Amino acid sequence: MSNQDLALTEGTWQPACCSPLVREPLSAELSAELSRLFKAMGDPVRLRLLSLIASHAGGEACVCDLTGVFDLTGPTISHHLKVLREAGLISGERRGTWVYYRVEPDALxxxxxxxxPDQAPAVGA
Amino acid sequence: MSNQDLALTEGTWQPACCSPLVREPLSAELSAELSRLFKAMGDPVRLRLLSLIASHAGGEACVCDLTGVFDLTGPTISHHLKVLREAGLISGERRGTWVYYRVEPDALxxxxxxxxPDQAPAVGA
DNA sequence: CCCTTGTTTCGATGGTTGTCGATACAGACG
DNA sequence: CGTCTGTATCGACAACCATCGAAACAAGGG
Structure with a gap:
């Protein structure tokens, strides 16, 4: 018993558990804000770009590292990066010849x- | 020390930490699959519908509970529910006069x- | 200075999507 | 059986979007 009570019969609905999305209805405003993020990730190329950038060494990736991965032209990749940037999911910085992108951890x-489901935010807090 | 080592300086990039999306590049296939889910939630109405259904008493909601929330016609709500259904995020069942929708926990x-970031799957396991 | 390479912007185009009204289907209830 | 209510489908239309080629901008190197 004890801690196993928290698990219960997982998969079925319970009150006062689960993620915020399940615990109570999202307001129209929050839905609008979050859906902008989901929408930006709702494209296979962009989701993969995001993951490529996030997982790249140093936490950042040059555009030149990304274009070769896809069968898409430069302008198209640049367009998708712009969408991710305007959604606040990544930020870009030019250093010399190349432009480096990194993820915005707050957005994720x-x-x-x-x-x-009820993430523990930190160890002490 | 001990547990605080797991926290580190949160927010900055580290190798071998973080979510799968950050830990390694998503494959094209997985990106395509996941982006379908993100795309379905990438509309404010649909995201709110999902949350309304998930948080409704009993874990299910009748369409009649949902239409009144939005300034949208019945066909439009029905369309969004279909998109969520075809994405595998919800499932619907007719019981008598009304149709009830519930979320598919696996999709979420x-x-x-x-x-x-490295969710602990259960207490003991 | 021009040329070369990396990246973005512009304009166009074909495809997708959100929304509606009209209509059809499904049950319940006389 | 007719009718009413709840839900889904259909057809249409405007808006949006992913993609491209062409062109512009940025920086470095002859």
Missing amino acids: RRLSDVLV | RRLSDVLV
């Missing part, structure tokens, strides 16, 4: 905070 | 599994 956290 | 879990 806003999503996981909504989806994740 | 697939998303949180990708976004969540």
